[in-house]
Amino acid sequence: xxxxxxxxxxxxxxxxxxxxxxxxxxxxxxxxxxKWQNAWESQGxxxxxxxxxxxxxxxxxxxxxxxxxxxxxxxxxxxxGDVIARFKRAKGxxxxxxxxxxxxxxxxxxxxLEKKTHPATWTRENIATMRSQLKTMGLSIDWxxxxxxxxVEYYRHExxxxxxxxxxxxxxxxxxxxxxxxxxxxxxxxxxVIDGRGWRTGALVEKRKLSQWFxxxxxxxxxxxxxxxxxxxxxxxxxxxxxxxIGKSTGVRFRFAxxxxxxxxxxxxxxxxxxxxxxxxxxxxNHPLAAxxxxxxxELAEFIAECNRLGTSEEAIETAEKRGFDTGLKVVHxxxxxxxxxxxxxxxxxxxxxxxxIFACPAHDQRDLDFARxxxxxxxxxxxxxxxxxxxxxxxxxxxxxxxxxxxxRFLDGLDTESGKQEVGKKLxxxxxxxxxxxxxxxxxxxxxxxxxxxPIPVIHCDSCGIVPVPADQLPVVLPEDVTFDKPGNPLAHHxxxxxxxxxxCGKPALRETDTFDTFIESSWYFARxxxxxxxxxxxxxxxxxxxxxxxxxxxxxxxxxxxxxxSRFWTRALKTCGYLNLDEPFTGLFTQGMxxxxxxxxxDSGAWLAPTDLEKDDAGQWVRADSKAPVNVGRVExxxxxxxxxxxxxxxxxxxxxxAARLFMLSDSPPERDLEWTESGxxxxxxxxxxxxxxxxxxxxxxPAAGSPKPAAFSPKAEAARRLVHKTIAGMSExxxxxxxxxxxxxxxxxxxxxxxxxxxxxxxxxxxREGFESVVRLIGPMMPHLAxxxxxxxxxxxxxxxxxxxxxxxxxxxxxxxxxxVQVNGKLRATLELPRDMAKDAAEQVALADANVQxxxxxKPVRKVIVxxxxxxxxxx
RNA sequence: GCGGGCGUGGCGAAACAGGUAGACGCUAGGGACUUAAAAUCCCUCGCCGUUAGGCAUGCGGGUUCGAGUCCCGCCGCCCGCACCA
Numbered sequence: 001x002x003x004x005x006x007x008x009x010x011x012x013x014x015x016x017x018x019x020x021x022x023x024x025x026x027x028x029x030x031x032x033x034x035k036w037q038n039a040w041e042s043q044g045x046x047x048x049x050x051x052x053x054x055x056x057x058x059x060x061x062x063x064x065x066x067x068x069x070x071x072x073x074x075x076x077x078x079x080x081g082d083v084i085a086r087f088k089r090a091k092g093x094x095x096x097x098x099x100x101x102x103x104x105x106x107x108x109x110x111x112x113l114e115k116k117t118h119p120a121t122w123t124r125e126n127i128a129t130m131r132s133q134l135k136t137m138g139l140s141i142d143w144x145x146x147x148x149x150x151x152v153e154y155y156r157h158e159x160x161x162x163x164x165x166x167x168x169x170x171x172x173x174x175x176x177x178x179x180x181x182x183x184x185x186x187x188x189x190x191x192x193v194i195d196g197r198g199w200r201t202g203a204l205v206e207k208r209k210l211s212q213w214f215x216x217x218x219x220x221x222x223x224x225x226x227x228x229x230x231x232x233x234x235x236x237x238x239x240x241x242x243x244x245x246i247g248k249s250t251g252v253r254f255r256f257a258x259x260x261x262x263x264x265x266x267x268x269x270x271x272x273x274x275x276x277x278x279x280x281x282x283x284x285x286n287h288p289l290a291a292x293x294x295x296x297x298x299e300l301a302e303f304i305a306e307c308n309r310l311g312t313s314e315e316a317i318e319t320a321e322k323r324g325f326d327t328g329l330k331v332v333h334x335x336x337x338x339x340x341x342x343x344x345x346x347x348x349x350x351x352x353x354x355x356x357x358i359f360a361c362p363a364h365d366q367r368d369l370d371f372a373r374x375x376x377x378x379x380x381x382x383x384x385x386x387x388x389x390x391x392x393x394x395x396x397x398x399x400x401x402x403x404x405x406x407x408x409x410r411f412l413d414g415l416d417t418e419s420g421k422q423e424v425g426k427k428l429x430x431x432x433x434x435x436x437x438x439x440x441x442x443x444x445x446x447x448x449x450x451x452x453x454x455x456p457i458p459v460i461h462c463d464s465c466g467i468v469p470v471p472a473d474q475l476p477v478v479l480p481e482d483v484t485f486d487k488p489g490n491p492l493a494h495h496x497x498x499x500x501x502x503x504x505x506c507g508k509p510a511l512r513e514t515d516t517f518d519t520f521i522e523s524s525w526y527f528a529r530x531x532x533x534x535x536x537x538x539x540x541x542x543x544x545x546x547x548x549x550x551x552x553x554x555x556x557x558x559x560x561x562x563x564x565x566x567x568s569r570f571w572t573r574a575l576k577t578c579g580y581l582n583l584d585e586p587f588t589g590l591f592t593q594g595m596x597x598x599x600x601x602x603x604x605d606s607g608a609w610l611a612p613t614d615l616e617k618d619d620a621g622q623w624v625r626a627d628s629k630a631p632v633n634v635g636r637v638e639x640x641x642x643x644x645x646x647x648x649x650x651x652x653x654x655x656x657x658x659x660x661a662a663r664l665f666m667l668s669d670s671p672p673e674r675d676l677e678w679t680e681s682g683x684x685x686x687x688x689x690x691x692x693x694x695x696x697x698x699x700x701x702x703x704x705p706a707a708g709s710p711k712p713a714a715f716s717p718k719a720e721a722a723r724r725l726v727h728k729t730i731a732g733m734s735e736x737x738x739x740x741x742x743x744x745x746x747x748x749x750x751x752x753x754x755x756x757x758x759x760x761x762x763x764x765x766x767x768x769x770x771r772e773g774f775e776s777v778v779r780l781i782g783p784m785m786p787h788l789a790x791x792x793x794x795x796x797x798x799x800x801x802x803x804x805x806x807x808x809x810x811x812x813x814x815x816x817x818x819x820x821x822x823x824v825q826v827n828g829k830l831r832a833t834l835e836l837p838r839d840m841a842k843d844a845a846e847q848v849a850l851a852d853a854n855v856q857x858x859x860x861x862k863p864v865r866k867v868i869v870x871x872x873x874x875x876x877x878x879x
Numbered sequence: 880g881c882g883g884g885c886g887u888g889g890c891g892a893a894a895c896a897g898g899u900a901g902a903c904g905c906u907a908g909g910g911a912c913u914u915a916a917a918a919u920c921c922c923u924c925g926c927c928g929u930u931a932g933g934c935a936u937g938c939g940g941g942u943u944c945g946a947g948u949c950c951c952g953c954c955g956c957c958c959g960c961a962c963c964a
Contacts, residue, residue, distance in 0.1 A: 244960060857931090
């Protein structure tokens, strides 16, 4: 480790001087930070109350999963949120800044297996640890509103919501294909399937058909898409990702007549204009027609089975060859009964999208072209680009997908692509064979999980009555804690008695649903629960959500760009439909922060990953193993992860340097949306700055005038300049914080402290200017380094909390300089800089510039053709 | 393949609206203080050049009095989605 930890610095000071006086003059982080954290808590500084007289501001960071200990990603996330919360508070907003725990989920069950602790115990212990760790960060959180989603007081309301959604037709049950791990006897999410195998067991994943609960997110597809346009305080890329995810496309749905059959084959296309270029139709291996034909065709059945074996992993899909099976069936072209197209079962046609069947025009679709070339099907170009010769235009190995003019298309000939689409749509509608429609890629949200540690789905399965919702007066359905983990599968299903109940309708014995909800459900409404966390009759009171929602500033990682953020937007709309609240968008402002990275290290011999704490620097400044002094290879800077051992424990950092230093580091240097590299020298730098501020304000060169002393009539030029910088910094920093430019804000306040450090306080008005400067710095750093700021506030002779002080106001007269440095260029090259009065007349500035010796030398006597003067900025002499 | 973003010193980065490129910090080097070290303070730090000056924002063009910033064409890196008909 480079540098010396501050604790040993203090210790050495005591050793060498033999007394503690010097230690007293140093900033004592540990005591100071604890002191102010206690003061804020005991005075209830951050307790939020509804107050119609003040503008509200709801700041929320994505709540953590209680995995055990906080990590640097949390520190970055909660530091950013806290700066905003404290800044808005100082600006006079009524701030709500709560915290809770996303407490259901799979890791707790894995811990139960590995460590033999109950998920509830493990979770509650983790919460206790992480709560106390978060408290050492000095966050301005209203802890009275803390919630944990695994508490029945929380999830009971979610069960009620689900039943209301069911009534409103927003929840339904259907059979669907899932990834099934045959060893664990459970469903796996797509991302838990690696190369076709379960991530934990390594078993080959099977596709299984299961009856599952779905939420009708597709009912809001259009609304979720439209809503994105209103989210002007969201990052562009998150909106684009959601837009792509919803995947709206317009086209035509129509029915082919099937030759020698009474039924029809329905397809969806976005390119009805290419209908005369069609050379085959294709259906998904999971299409009902395919199943029907396979029943009497073993070869086809084998082909379908093979397609389903191929798995759903991205790699499998990407590398899979286009393959098909000719069913022997033919469809009839809707506009020419003489034209017949073969029907293939093709492995690239998805049952889940559109109708599960397509018609293919190989000339204008790459995928269709690949297929057609493989099976020697015709390729007829029907769209010719505007700049191509229709007589010679052909398609080889690359399909033409752009716009153009239609040909070989009978009544469409000569039309452009767009008109052709409309024309075909119209004709099919007139014939009653099809209709123009909109299709979405978005699919309904499957929420059933065969897991224990989640919210029970409140329904009962009755042999006589079918699926019966648990009546509202019988809620909540409480998750039992007396379960065992000795058998594979869902412990809830193995519980001896829990699932046995009686049917609420007929009173006969019946079984409870043993699936639990996807844990994304809990995080879809927790922001609303924070508005009335103690309410037990309802999830939240109408008044509280009307007052606090939407969340003015939501902050979290980009990894939730689609799922959590889309689910929450859906859930909010569903709640609105059921009359819970009147709101469409839960998060009006969103900020996505970058990751925290660190260098990686490997043992030079074995190649094993090494942790930063395993290393030390040798005399030559090279990293070596601390134990064996063996050489170490320094690798790339990568996201902190356990597997690469490049994690730095925030608790250790906060214990050594304090929360303020950790917070300052998080805000310095890198813009918050970009990745940040954690370095030892960086945290050292933050620590040095904290001590510099402390010394500067506690060991002043002259006695400062008392707090609140009247402003002197005159200031020395140095004092005057310092005061201008003070007010410029106030103005600049306010803007920086509003725009999340924390790195610039830090740079500005450092620049100001550099300038104040140069004032010795002896000139006229300088002592007063110093106090003004110090007080401004303290107020400005308040949101970033709240403990140091409180302590310095006292040191400067104030009483009460800085936390209760308003944000400083810049004096507009001092923000603008009255002289400016202007650049003088000759032919665009800098030749001189001049200190000139602000807003000097153009011709006067020109005269001064031309008279300058450097300018004259650069002119070399050549005639001046033109002089361009940009007021207060630049003078360019053109020769 | 589609969509989005980004290329600036040894490093992280600044640069409002086309107007002094490199603020602020890290690293490094030199010096002061000290018996010594740590801490602290001072100085230097894009490249070449003694100065004058020249060259510099991934590369090549263009627009402009003036381009890191705007336009065109390349190159490289990162992220998201991906057989979506």
